[in-house]
Amino acid sequence: MATAAAPAIDRFDPAAAERDLLARCERLLERALALGADEAEACAAGWRSIAVRFEKGDLKLAQVDRSSTLGLRVFRGGRLGFSSTNQGGDPALEGCARDAIALSGFAPPDAHNVLPRARPQAPGLALVNPAVADLPIDRAVDIGRAFVELARSADKRLSIDSAGVDTTSVARAIATSRGVRASESDAQVSLSVFGMAIDGPEVGGFHYTGDSVRRLADLDRAADAAAREFASVALGNLGARPAESYTGPVLFAPDAFLEVFVSPLVSAASAIAVQRGRSALAGRIGEAIAATDLSILDDPSDRSLAGATAFDREGQPCGRFAIVERGVLRSFLYNAYAAAVEGRESTGHARGSPRSVPGLGAHAIAVAPGRGGHRANLERALDRGLYVQRFSGTVDPASGDFSGVAKSARWIEGGVVAGPVRETLIGGNVFALLPQIIALSSASERCMGEALVPFALVDGVAVTAG
Amino acid sequence: MKAPSSDPTDLLADVLSKKAGGFVELRYHKKRTRSIAVEKGRVDSAQISEHTGVGVRVLEDGTFGFASTDRTEPASIAGAIDAARSAARASARARTDRCPPLPPAPLARGRFDSPGVDELLAQPIERTLEMVLRLEAQARGSSTAIQSAACAYSEVFEEKGIVTSDGAKAWTRLVRPEFRVSAVAQRDGEIQRGVETVGATGGWDCLFRRAGPEALAEKAAARAVDLLSAGYPEGGRVKVLLSPALVGILTHEAVGHTVEADFVQAGSVAAGKLGQRVASERITLCDSGASELLPGAGGSLAVDDEGLPAGRTEIIRDGILVSYLHDRESAARFGVAPTGNARAWEYDHSPLIRMRNTYIAPGDASLDEMIASIEDGYLLDGAANGQADSNGEFMFGTREAWRITHGQRGPLLRGVNISGQAFEVLRSVERVGREFRWDLGAGHCGKGQPAKVDAGGPWLLCTVVLGGR
Numbered sequence: 001m002a003t004a005a006a007p008a009i010d011r012f013d014p015a016a017a018e019r020d021l022l023a024r025c026e027r028l029l030e031r032a033l034a035l036g037a038d039e040a041e042a043c044a045a046g047w048r049s050i051a052v053r054f055e056k057g058d059l060k061l062a063q064v065d066r067s068s069t070l071g072l073r074v075f076r077g078g079r080l081g082f083s084s085t086n087q088g089g090d091p092a093l094e095g096c097a098r099d100a101i102a103l104s105g106f107a108p109p110d111a112h113n114v115l116p117r118a119r120p121q122a123p124g125l126a127l128v129n130p131a132v133a134d135l136p137i138d139r140a141v142d143i144g145r146a147f148v149e150l151a152r153s154a155d156k157r158l159s160i161d162s163a164g165v166d167t168t169s170v171a172r173a174i175a176t177s178r179g180v181r182a183s184e185s186d187a188q189v190s191l192s193v194f195g196m197a198i199d200g201p202e203v204g205g206f207h208y209t210g211d212s213v214r215r216l217a218d219l220d221r222a223a224d225a226a227a228r229e230f231a232s233v234a235l236g237n238l239g240a241r242p243a244e245s246y247t248g249p250v251l252f253a254p255d256a257f258l259e260v261f262v263s264p265l266v267s268a269a270s271a272i273a274v275q276r277g278r279s280a281l282a283g284r285i286g287e288a289i290a291a292t293d294l295s296i297l298d299d300p301s302d303r304s305l306a307g308a309t310a311f312d313r314e315g316q317p318c319g320r321f322a323i324v325e326r327g328v329l330r331s332f333l334y335n336a337y338a339a340a341v342e343g344r345e346s347t348g349h350a351r352g353s354p355r356s357v358p359g360l361g362a363h364a365i366a367v368a369p370g371r372g373g374h375r376a377n378l379e380r381a382l383d384r385g386l387y388v389q390r391f392s393g394t395v396d397p398a399s400g401d402f403s404g405v406a407k408s409a410r411w412i413e414g415g416v417v418a419g420p421v422r423e424t425l426i427g428g429n430v431f432a433l434l435p436q437i438i439a440l441s442s443a444s445e446r447c448m449g450e451a452l453v454p455f456a457l458v459d460g461v462a463v464t465a466g
Numbered sequence: 467m468k469a470p471s472s473d474p475t476d477l478l479a480d481v482l483s484k485k486a487g488g489f490v491e492l493r494y495h496k497k498r499t500r501s502i503a504v505e506k507g508r509v510d511s512a513q514i515s516e517h518t519g520v521g522v523r524v525l526e527d528g529t530f531g532f533a534s535t536d537r538t539e540p541a542s543i544a545g546a547i548d549a550a551r552s553a554a555r556a557s558a559r560a561r562t563d564r565c566p567p568l569p570p571a572p573l574a575r576g577r578f579d580s581p582g583v584d585e586l587l588a589q590p591i592e593r594t595l596e597m598v599l600r601l602e603a604q605a606r607g608s609s610t611a612i613q614s615a616a617c618a619y620s621e622v623f624e625e626k627g628i629v630t631s632d633g634a635k636a637w638t639r640l641v642r643p644e645f646r647v648s649a650v651a652q653r654d655g656e657i658q659r660g661v662e663t664v665g666a667t668g669g670w671d672c673l674f675r676r677a678g679p680e681a682l683a684e685k686a687a688a689r690a691v692d693l694l695s696a697g698y699p700e701g702g703r704v705k706v707l708l709s710p711a712l713v714g715i716l717t718h719e720a721v722g723h724t725v726e727a728d729f730v731q732a733g734s735v736a737a738g739k740l741g742q743r744v745a746s747e748r749i750t751l752c753d754s755g756a757s758e759l760l761p762g763a764g765g766s767l768a769v770d771d772e773g774l775p776a777g778r779t780e781i782i783r784d785g786i787l788v789s790y791l792h793d794r795e796s797a798a799r800f801g802v803a804p805t806g807n808a809r810a811w812e813y814d815h816s817p818l819i820r821m822r823n824t825y826i827a828p829g830d831a832s833l834d835e836m837i838a839s840i841e842d843g844y845l846l847d848g849a850a851n852g853q854a855d856s857n858g859e860f861m862f863g864t865r866e867a868w869r870i871t872h873g874q875r876g877p878l879l880r881g882v883n884i885s886g887q888a889f890e891v892l893r894s895v896e897r898v899g900r901e902f903r904w905d906l907g908a909g910h911c912g913k914g915q916p917a918k919v920d921a922g923g924p925w926l927l928c929t930v931v932l933g934g935r
Binding site: 031052053055056058061062065066067068069079080081082083084085086087088095096098099103104105106107108110112120136137138141142144145147150159160161195196198202203204205206236238240245278280350351355356379382392393394396398399400401404405407422423425426427444462465466 | 472478487505506507508509510512513514515516517519529530532533534535536549550553554556560561562563591592595600614615643650652655656657658659671698701702712728729731732733734735737760814816825850851854856857858859861863882883885886899908914931932933
């Protein structure tokens with residue numbers, strides 16, 4: 001346990017924070033090796049955050065936090081052990097190392113339990129803007145208050161259940177016994193709003209949206225876009241009526257297309273899912289798996305996306321990576337373990353926090369725009385049917401089966417929005433429907449700051465009206 | 467395994483006495499997690515994590531401020547009190563409707579230990595790892611159609627010390643074990659998955675109270691294989707027999723969230739309906755910090771994160787909406803007693819209104835009687851995810867379905883999602899079964915921060931919208 005008191009709200013110094021975390025990683029690494037680890041990896045994150053929460057349109061709570069966490073992965077004779085702690089003192093680091101070493105005595109050996117070699121690091125992405133990193137709490141309150149006013153000013157029927165402004169400045173570091181040394185810092189400010197419209201006795205379905213940016217100059221645009229979307233969708237949810245049942249084309253908004261199709265496809269492209277027999281994409285590299293309009297990149301070099309980073313959870317460099325190009329499956333995603341199974345190098349897709357063993361996944365998904373024009377063009381192409389803005393349901397990434405409720409859904413009649421619909425379920429199979437993408441819009445939209453995705457018109461979807 | 471910590475409440479009370487002034491709530495929270503995950507014979511994760519800190523909430527100038535520290539010595543806790551007060555003062559000008567001082571409440575004092583803590587603390591992790599490896603192998607080897615299997619076990623030990631300036635001084639200890647086994651079957655390019663999960667508050671006798679781990683592994687594997695040759699239900703508005711797991715998710719998602727007072731204040735579909743009939747007279751629906759009717763419910767807690775005893779609240783009594791779920795602030799605004807529903811996930815989270823164990827009270831019908839009474843409908847089982855909307859519209863996933871025609875159960879069908887309006891579905895209830903189960907103790911409820919909850923009930927005959935093909 002440290003002895004110095006934490007200062008109340010202080011400045012974020014990225015260089016100092018990274019140095020401190022790297023030094024703690026080195027100490028943890030040293031202890032693990034001294035206790036008998038063959039290989040060890042110490043990973044750390046430290047952050048300063050301010051959160052301002054609003055409920056019912058009024059301020060609820062302001063919160064400040066400063067904390068850090070360290071994780072240690074060790075291999076002994078190919079056996080895995082992992083431990084993490086948020087305590088920074090030497091006794092806690094010693095305890096963390098002893099826990100990981102003890103665990104590594106019990107697991108069966110696995111020849112693929114190896115740490116990746118050190119590789120040249122890509123240049124840093126300069127993700128810290130001091131104006132964001134050191135945003136004072138009273139400024140965050142002002143931003144939040146203005147955002148809430150903007151979100152509800154469009155119509156008195158709008159009710160904001162909750163809204164928030166979060167600023168997080170984080171430093172990350174990693175050190176391994178194979179010579180990996182990497183650190184970087186990031187600072188983001190994010191906005192979110194959740195609520196609905198209420199008209200007399202009628203309560204409309206809720207809508208939530210938000211964004212995350214790294215420059216204060218981008219904040220007004222983000223707030224304006226989020227407020228407009230919230231008002232438009234929440235108000236549009238009033239007066240919902242039953243839809244009609246059919247099987248055929250459905251128009252998906254970017255958030256819905258991401259959740260139903262893109263995320264499950266990316267999950268199925270995990271090399272571990274393939275190696276373990278739970279991916280429908282096994283053996284299909286180089287094959288057309290989707291309509292030719294569909295191209296999916298993982299692009300952690302895009303600083304406009306929340307997942308931007310120069311290196312992955314194992315300290316491997318990462319950059320633009322094609323998963324699907326013009327409908328053809330190009331590559332699976334690998335972390336060090338999956339790569340070792342196939343005797344190849346990691347693609348830099350280890351994911352996760354220092355609190356757990358590294359996982360595997362994409363950092364920042366960017367679906368390329370198509371040639372379908374604006375959303376209105378796709379509505380005209382649909383002519384008559386369902387437009388889904390949000391999906392609330394289940395997608396099994398192994399089988400590809402999906403089933404769920406079309407939320408904030410609209411009925412399209414004569415190529416234009418006729419009105420909202422309720423109690424409408426959609427179902428199908430992701431992998432069967434990917435080739436049935438009719439068109440993608442000509443621009444990709446931001447999905448909560450985490451992905452870029454276009455609108456998509458997809459044929460063959462089963463629609464069940466209540 | 468490390469020995470439990472000593473009572474932190476004296477230290478918190480001492481710090482508080484030196485930083486007196488206004489309302490202050492100190493919450494020490496130590497969370498130690500041991501988890502193991504195995505897939506296809508490979509140990510993906512064998513880990514221990516320990517995270518400890520103190521969360522501080524103050525009410526100053528009619529505004530709440532919150533700060534946390536991951537250091538537990540007095541100077542750091544005092545610094546966090548200052549930071550929380552600074553946050554409250556800096557934001558007070560943005561608060562229009564100032565929070566009045568919290569009314570006196572029957573706050574908890576003393577030590578509250580849940581069962582199972584010492585039992586699981588004494589359990590060697592190598593024994594647990596051996597069990598997880600054995601059950602994954604059992605599931606994987608049970609059929610040539612099984613391509614892979616996975617098995618995971620985790621246990622979360624939580625110690626909390628809650629001290630408030632108006633009298634709470636409680637130290638609680640509990641453990642929440644969770645077990646999951648899944649199998650993936652493949653045939654002719656078709657992939658299906660069978661999953662069994664259980665979660666509890668307590669020891670292994672609670673966790674495996676309905677079925678042993680071997681039986682759960684066998685069931686998951688068999689279900690994956692059986693689903694390969696299963697068809698889909700037809701969609702539409704249909705009569706269904708919901709299993710206790712699905713009744714649990716109905717009570718939690720479709721009703722429970724709409725009666726959380728923060729959501730009510732924003733205008734949820736339950737707003738203004740106190741005293742009104744919202745369900746069939748057969749329905750009594752409750753939320754409790756205790757494990758009512760059967761032991762081990764996964765959302766059990768003795769004291770909530772505001773220091774209140776986490777008692778039982780009737781939400782719907784004989785079909786009439788009689789209460790919302792409250793924290794201290796919302797209770798004061800509604801002029802009622804708080805219900806002990808304030809919960810925080812970790813030390814650096816501020817408490818929110820959350821459910822604990824939510825259930826529909828059992829009735830008197832047997833399952834066989836209920837099946838025999840259905841001319842045309844479905845029996846649904848296996849809860850997947852769920853979500854509710856502000857307008858009461860809900861959806862949740864089911865894993866398995868069986869068609870019932872002329873009182874007879876047909877072959878297995880694939881589970882699909884169901885939807886409906888919460889109160890309409892509760893009004894449509896025709897029969898309430900007498901067999902009761904807690905069945906939602908695994909996984910988490912999400913509402914900005916996770917929370918361990920449980921839910922359950924009896925078999926229920928009602929009408930919903932089924933998403934078919």
